[in-house]
Amino acid sequence: MTNSVINKISELAESVLSTTDFFLVDVEIKGGDTPEIWVSVDGEDRGVNMDECAEISNELGFLMDAHELFSGHYRINVSSPGLDRPLIDRRQYPKNAGRKVEVKYEQDGEDLKVEGILQEVTEKGIAVEINEQTTVNLPFEDLVETKIIPSFK
Template identity: 85%
Template sequence: MSNNVIDKISELAESVLSTTDFFLVDVEIKGGDIPEIWVSVDGEERGVNMDECAEISNELSFLMEAHDLFSGRYRINVSSPGLDRPLVDRRQYPKNRGRRARVSYRQDGEDLKVEGTLQDVSDKGIVVKINEQTTVELPFDDLVETKIIPSFK
């Protein structure tokens, strides 16, 4: 599927989300006889619930049909990014403060990994507490991937 279609869906999704407290994380199109559009949304303060996903989906579908993006049928799925997805937007970090994370980063041309508690978030980067004595400050520009480790307490 063309990047132009993904860009247009992203633009339409951003317009739908502009009236909410959510932001667009990602748009993916998976091929097949009936294309599947996956739209991930998140909030800075909280996650998105099923009713909100359904409302966003309905509004986005209406706009997509008005712009005639697909000639035939398609499926649209709007959801939160999910536990297994990495954080891809800086706005996702603050609400995850205090949670365990696995962080991959590049420093001086070397690929490194650290696991610990996401202790702090600033405009410039994050602080990961590895243990009682050790914290690591990582600039956003050095981050490769951050995944939150689910806790089922």
């Protein structure tokens, strides 16, 4: 699928989400005889539940059909990004403060990685506490990937 189709789905999803307290994280299209459209949504202060995903899916599907984006059948899946997905949008960071993270970042042309507790989120970046004596401040523009490390306590 072309980027123009993904861009159009993103645009339609944004319009659906504009009346909610959720935001679009990502749109993916997985090929096959029946294309699968994966739409990830999240909230700044909370996650999205199954009923909300179903409602967003219904509205988005209606708009996609109206815009005739696919000539045949397709499948749409709306969900929260899930723990195994990296944080993509800056709005995902504040609600994850206090959680353990693995952050890949670039500094002076070098790829680095740090693991610790996401302590603080500002407009400019994040602070990750590696241990009681060491906290690393990372600007958003240096971040390559941030993943939550689940804790099963």
